[in-house]
Structures are given as structure tokens and as C-alpha cells.
Amino acid sequence: MVASVRRTEGSTPRTSAEGLAALLRALGDDTRLRIFSLLTKGEFCVCEIEDTLGLSQSLVSNHLAVLRRVGLVQSRRDDEDARWVFYRADPAAAAILAERLRALFDVQTAPGDRRRAEQVCRLRGR
Numbered sequence: 001m002v003a004s005v006r007r008t009e010g011s012t013p014r015t016s017a018e019g020l021a022a023l024l025r026a027l028g029d030d031t032r033l034r035i036f037s038l039l040t041k042g043e044f045c046v047c048e049i050e051d052t053l054g055l056s057q058s059l060v061s062n063h064l065a066v067l068r069r070v071g072l073v074q075s076r077r078d079d080e081d082a083r084w085v086f087y088r089a090d091p092a093a094a095a096i097l098a099e100r101l102r103a104l105f106d107v108q109t110a111p112g113d114r115r116r117a118e119q120v121c122r123l124r125g126r
Contacts, residue, residue, distance in 0.1 A: 019070075020100050023093075026070045031055065032063045036072055039089040043076075046085070072097070 027033050034053055038044065044052070049060045064087055067073040072093050078084035 020097075022070050023072065023097055023100075026066050026072065029063070029066075031059065032067055035060065035063050036067055036089060039067075039073060039087055040094060043086045043088040045087070049087070 027036060031053075035049060038049060038052060046057055046060050046064070049055070049064075050057055053060075064073060064075075068075065072090055073087050074090045075085050075087050078086065
């Protein structure tokens with residue numbers, strides 16, 4: 001799967017219509033949505049996510065892989081012990097997602113749309 005939130009050197013993430021659909025599919029799973037929501041609040045290792053959400057290690061790891069593939073989650077290895085990996089929501093990707101979701105509901109009506117809608121409703125007897 002191609003990452004939905006793409007970056008070029010020194011740029012901010014960009015999202016296409018296809019990319020938005022991929023992000024929404026990734027977040028359409030209840031468990032992934034719970035994990036992403038937790039990661040927007042801070043940085044956690046897999047065992048902390050397991051304990052907080054009451055999930056198994058393999059389940060958390062699989063869902064994190066999906067979230068990473070679409071670009072919603074970042075990871076980093078601990079400086080002192082490289083066995084520990086910490087995850088967090090990518091702030092730029094989360095901001096793009098929030099902006100795109102707001103844009104979905106900010107539909108501007110074209111001139112004449114309201115009049116045509118009223119005519120259709122009258123014809124239907126509403």
C-alpha cells in the first residue's frame with residue numbers, strides 16, 4: 001500500500017482524495033481508532049498500549065503496522081536500549097486529517113441550489 005500521507009524532503013505531508021480514503025479505512029477499525037486516539041495524547045511503547053487498552057501484543061503490533069503504512073503514526077527507538085520502540089501520532093498527519101474532515105462538511109452551495117432544492121421538495125410534497 002502506498003503511504004496516504006506523503007512527504008518530500010523539507011515539506012509538509014500532502015493528502016490526495018485517494019489518500020483520505022485510505023486514512024479513513026485505516027481508522028475505520030475500532031481498535032485502530034482507539035490506538036490512534038491514545039497516540040494523539042502522547043508517546044507509548046507497545047506494552048503500554050497493551051496495558052492501557054487491554055489488547056494483546058500481536059494485535060497492537062499488527063494495528064500499529066497499518067497506521068504506520070498510511071502515515072498516521074511515527075516510531076522511534078529508545079536511545080539507551082534499542083529494543084524499545086515508542087509510537088506516537090504524527091502531528092502533521094493528524095492535522096491534515098482533521099483539516100480534510102472539516103472540509104468534507106464545509107460544502108458551499110452553488111447559486112440556485114437552494115431554489116432547486118425547494119422546488120424538488122415542493123414537487124415531493126414536503
